[in-house]
Amino acid sequence: MNKPLVRGDLHDPTNERKAKKALSDAAYSSALEFEAAGMKDRAGLTKAQAALERRVDALESRPFDAKATVKLLPPDQPKDVDPLAKLPDPKTALVAATAAEFMRRATGQGTHSEWVLKFVPKGPNHAATVTAANGLLFKSATNPGTTTAAGFGAELVDYGVLPIWFESLNNSVYAALVARGLRLEFGNFNGLTMPQMAADTMAANWVSEGETIPVVSGAVGSLTFWRTKLAAISVYSNELAETSIPHIRRVIEYGLLSAVSMAIDSALLDQSATIPTVRPASILNGKPNQASAGATLALIMDDLKYLLGQADAQKMTDPVLIMHPARKRSLQMIRDGEGFVFRDEIERGELFGLPLIVSNNVPPDVVSIVDADKFAGATEVPQIDVSSSATVVMASDENPAPVYGTGDDSIVGDGDSIHIDDAAAAGAVARSTFQTNCQALRVIAPVSWGMLRSSGAAYLTGVAW
Numbered sequence: 001m002n003k004p005l006v007r008g009d010l011h012d013p014t015n016e017r018k019a020k021k022a023l024s025d026a027a028y029s030s031a032l033e034f035e036a037a038g039m040k041d042r043a044g045l046t047k048a049q050a051a052l053e054r055r056v057d058a059l060e061s062r063p064f065d066a067k068a069t070v071k072l073l074p075p076d077q078p079k080d081v082d083p084l085a086k087l088p089d090p091k092t093a094l095v096a097a098t099a100a101e102f103m104r105r106a107t108g109q110g111t112h113s114e115w116v117l118k119f120v121p122k123g124p125n126h127a128a129t130v131t132a133a134n135g136l137l138f139k140s141a142t143n144p145g146t147t148t149a150a151g152f153g154a155e156l157v158d159y160g161v162l163p164i165w166f167e168s169l170n171n172s173v174y175a176a177l178v179a180r181g182l183r184l185e186f187g188n189f190n191g192l193t194m195p196q197m198a199a200d201t202m203a204a205n206w207v208s209e210g211e212t213i214p215v216v217s218g219a220v221g222s223l224t225f226w227r228t229k230l231a232a233i234s235v236y237s238n239e240l241a242e243t244s245i246p247h248i249r250r251v252i253e254y255g256l257l258s259a260v261s262m263a264i265d266s267a268l269l270d271q272s273a274t275i276p277t278v279r280p281a282s283i284l285n286g287k288p289n290q291a292s293a294g295a296t297l298a299l300i301m302d303d304l305k306y307l308l309g310q311a312d313a314q315k316m317t318d319p320v321l322i323m324h325p326a327r328k329r330s331l332q333m334i335r336d337g338e339g340f341v342f343r344d345e346i347e348r349g350e351l352f353g354l355p356l357i358v359s360n361n362v363p364p365d366v367v368s369i370v371d372a373d374k375f376a377g378a379t380e381v382p383q384i385d386v387s388s389s390a391t392v393v394m395a396s397d398e399n400p401a402p403v404y405g406t407g408d409d410s411i412v413g414d415g416d417s418i419h420i421d422d423a424a425a426a427g428a429v430a431r432s433t434f435q436t437n438c439q440a441l442r443v444i445a446p447v448s449w450g451m452l453r454s455s456g457a458a459y460l461t462g463v464a465w
Contacts, residue, residue: 180318193222194376222377233443249439268282290457295330317337323463378447391432
């Protein structure tokens with residue numbers, strides 16, 4: 001303790017020394033008292049420990065009697081065991097295996113064993129039935145009752161056509177137009193009739209109070225959407241169906257539906273007339289058109305001016321421009337002294353404020369303008385059927401077309417048989433899918449379209465921008 005206890009005028013060195021000594025003595029005294037008390041407590045604990053040890057020694061040396069009783073029990077009786085518990089239930093095993101394979105393919109999740117456990121009910125032979133069901137899936141030479149086995153399970157499976165159909169329409173002009181226009185459904189009807197207005201055939205007039213209101217008449221026709229169809233058949237072997245990854249049916253379905261989509265757009269824009277009961281007319285059939293003026297910027301402007309002028313003259317309410325991707329790219333690359341003329345607008349999906357429909361299905365040298373508000377399309381989800389017992393004439397739609405004949409060369413069996421002209425000169429063959437272990441997949445797409453106004457379209461030909 002080196003610091004002074006008192007500072008200032010009252011500080012006295014002599015009194016300071018005395019005070020510090022008194023404090024030091026008091027501290028030492030308190031420490032000695034605390035130590036003495038601790039020693040006393042330790043002595044008491046030592047004495048108590050010694051007494052406890054003496055009592056323990058006395059207990060260990062004292063004798064005592066111990067008695068024990070042993071009871072003998074009879075052995076456990078064996079439980080009643082069902083002699084059939086180790087035998088599987090064949091019917092349950094087959095159903096579980098079929099259901100497990102179906103759910104594994106339909107959901108794309110889980111293993112065979114996981115799905116089998118969900119379909120085999122609890123019971124005395126549960127383990128044996130599960131083993132049998134797994135054996136059907138993993139050990140058999142052919143899959144029992146799978147979703148691809150024709151004549152057993154394939155005909156019972158409901159394949160989802162809608163997702164594939166919608167995906168095939170991603171590049172479709174028809175789908176883009178019907179989305180902006182009117183979509184009809186055939187339902188159970190073979191045809192749908194809608195009124196078709198001629199352009200500007202009716203007019204209203206201003207009439208003062210008490211004056212005669214004029215009577216007007218218009219030219220109203222009708223447009224019938226017949227249930228025309230696009231169709232195709234493809235044949236593949238059951239061996240391919242059982243071993244292909246991805247499944248060959250899915251591949252062919254997607255290919256045929258894509259082909260249907262392209263065929264719809266081709267007929268929609270090919271300028272052809274209607275063929276009764278076969279196909280509808282192109283929306284460009286009989287519509288105003290002219291040849292492209294050229295490929296320079298000034299001439300391209302003339303071409304576009306013509307199309308926009310037709311939209312105004314025909315009073316289109318929702319005009320859209322339809323072109324091939326090559327025409328779109330060419331327009332994007334056109335430059336003048338200030339930069340790219342159309343690039344920014346085309347990147348927004350429009351040109352001169354009009355929506356663009358761009359598709360590979362459009363003829364490369366044709367650019368058209370169509371009033372989407374007056375377009376109507378009638379369609380149904382394509383029908384997809386699979387058969388393993390059909391007889392198919394393996395011929396395309398090229399001439400000579402396959403026909404059912406009556407001549408001697410066409411006779412398959414006796415006089416009551418189906419007479420098939422196999423068009424041998426063209427290399428066509430009548431194939432039995434049952435006899436050759438094949439499946440025939442048929443796609444039928446009912447579709448029709450038309451313009452609800454006699455005008456509503458114009459186009460350019462020979463475009464080479």
